[in-house]
Amino acid sequence: MSNGSNALGLVLIFFCIVIYFIPALNASRREHSNSVAIFLLNLFLGWTLIGWVAALVWSASAISPAPTESLHTEEAAPVEQDKYQKLEILASLKERGMITDEEFQKEKAELLGS
Incomplete structure (x- = not known):
């Protein structure tokens, strides 16, 4: 036993x-x-x-991820812009003569269509 x-x-x-x-x-x-x-x-x-x-x-407790080096490099993903910000950029390019009216209308239709 x-x-x-x-x-x-x-x-x-x-x-x-x-x-x-x-x-x-x-x-x-x-x-x-x-x-x-x-x-x-x-x-x-x-x-x-x-x-x-x-x-x-x-x-x-919550674990905070360690900051990575890729966040501080040029390879970081670009910030997603909404379609209106992109439209303002296109209008600015058109006003400066960097794109034609036809290119502006085409890009505008693609942005607003999506």
């Missing part, structure tokens, strides 16, 4: 360790940017209920 109680004791200890490290596991699973700090908070202060709850809330 002692072998059965030893096995049950090990399962209970394993279960308690998993419960204890739920905040760290959650942060790791979500690829949180502060997962190491969450793990350390959970490891050292998780035995207090406040430390465990703080680590859990932190691990469940």
